[in-house]
Amino acid sequence: MSGDRDGEELLFHVTGDLVPASEATVSVRDRGFMYGDGAFETLRVYGGTPFEWDAHRDRLQRTAETLGFADAVPDDLRERVDETLAANGLTDAYLKVSVTRGVQPGKLTPDPKVDPTVVVYVSPLGRGGADGAPVWDGPATVQTVRTRRPPDESFPADAKTHNYLPGILARIELRRAATDEFAADEAVMRTTDGFLAEGATSNLFFVDEGALKTPSADLPILPGVTRSVVIDLAEEEGFSVRTSRYTVDDLRGADEAFLTNSTWEIRPIESVDGIDLGAGPMTKLLARLYDERVEREHYGDETGEDEARDE
Numbered sequence: 101m102s103g104d105r106d107g108e109e110l111l112f113h114v115t116g117d118l119v120p121a122s123e124a125t126v127s128v129r130d131r132g133f134m135y136g137d138g139a140f141e142t143l144r145v146y147g148g149t150p151f152e153w154d155a156h157r158d159r160l161q162r163t164a165e166t167l168g169f170a171d172a173v174p175d176d177l178r179e180r181v182d183e184t185l186a187a188n189g190l191t192d193a194y195l196k197v198s199v200t201r202g203v204q205p206g207k208l209t210p211d212p213k214v215d216p217t218v219v220v221y222v223s224p225l226g227r228g229g230a231d232g233a234p235v236w237d238g239p240a241t242v243q244t245v246r247t248r249r250p251p252d253e254s255f256p257a258d259a260k261t262h263n264y265l266p267g268i269l270a271r272i273e274l275r276r277a278a279t280d281e282f283a284a285d286e287a288v289m290r291t292t293d294g295f296l297a298e299g300a301t302s303n304l305f306f307v308d309e310g311a312l313k314t315p316s317a318d319l320p321i322l323p324g325v326t327r328s329v330v331i332d333l334a335e336e337e338g339f340s341v342r343t344s345r346y347t348v349d350d351l352r353g354a355d356e357a358f359l360t361n362s363t364w365e366i367r368p369i370e371s372v373d374g375i376d377l378g379a380g381p382m383t384k385l386l387a388r389l390y391d392e393r394v395e396r397e398h399y400g401d402e403t404g405e406d407e408a409r410d411e
Contacts, residue, residue, distance in 0.1 A: 113184045113220035130217050131210065132200030136263030138217075139163035139173075139200075142362050145193040146228045146398035150181060151362070155325045160197065163259040169201050172216035184220045192228065194363060196221040200262070228365070229395035239370035239379060240359055242299065243284035244348050245273040249297040249320045257320035267300035286359060288351070288372070291319055295345045302361045303327040306354035306369075307382045311340040313354075319345065326360040333389045339382065348373075356380030358387075366390055 112124040132138030141156040150156070157177065164173050174180070177197060185193060202215040226233055247270040249257065270287035278284070287300045296315050298304055303324045305314045312334050317323045334341050351357060357369040357377050366387040368379030 306357035
């Protein structure tokens with residue numbers, strides 16, 4: 101796979117060294133590979149800078165603490181990210197940082213001593229912001245699935261680990277249900293007691309009677325960084341934002357709805373279980389405000405700077 105280096109192979113940062121993608125490997129005894137015993141974060145890079153880096157870095161640290169290897173996240177992780185972007189000549193990119201407990205003997209109980217595996221993975225992605233374009237092809241068609249989000253008592257939902265089996269199983273359900281006439285883009289999972297939770301790789305929002313609604317963070321969901329940004333934007337705009345326990349019927353009867361994650365940003369939902377929704381005015385406004393924030397923080401708002409100089 102090539103990046104912006106004149107067709108040359110991408111370079112990844114693997115435990116302290118930049119190596120070509122074809123040589124970027126980890127041990128078969130790495131616990132991230134063996135047991136999903138690792139933490140990761142996925143980010144967008146705009147104009148050479150990771151979006152909401154502090155929030156992602158903090159969540160990575162919290163996940164590592166939950167897994168019992170808090171000291172494994174390196175202090176120089178941001179420097180490794182910047183070095184990887186520079187080595188590949190990338191200013192707009194998909195970025196994934198991963199920290200595992202590292203190589204240990206093949207037993208379930210981890211050793212207290214940790215020699216972590218730290219990987220920085222990048223891939224070219226289009227420009228974001230006001231002058232950019234969405235990475236998705238069109239509004240999402242979503243479908244509810246039988247796969248449920250595990251309760252917090254069995255699997256901490258706010259830990260972003262290498263174990264993504266619920267999301268994988270949900271996407272497999274979509275593939276098995278697809279026909280020549282219809283194939284959903286995203287699965288919507290529920291809690292074990294039937295409330296809306298989240299998508300396989302996204303958080304869920306919908307608009308009803310003028311209020312922006314999203315499943316509460318006290319449910320077993322992974323509260324996304326993009327989710328938090330969208331809530332902030334909505335509250336700054338004066339919208340009513342409600343977090344609670346909602347049902348599939350609440351979503352199906354919504355006026356509009358959308359999905360969020362770091363890569364998609366804000367993606368309108370076209371239909372839910374075959375029921376048409378479509379992007380509405382609040383979705384479109386929030387998407388514009390999100391783009392404007394990215395533009396202002398990562399590419400520079402030249403118009404705003406000119407106005408400030410005039411004053």
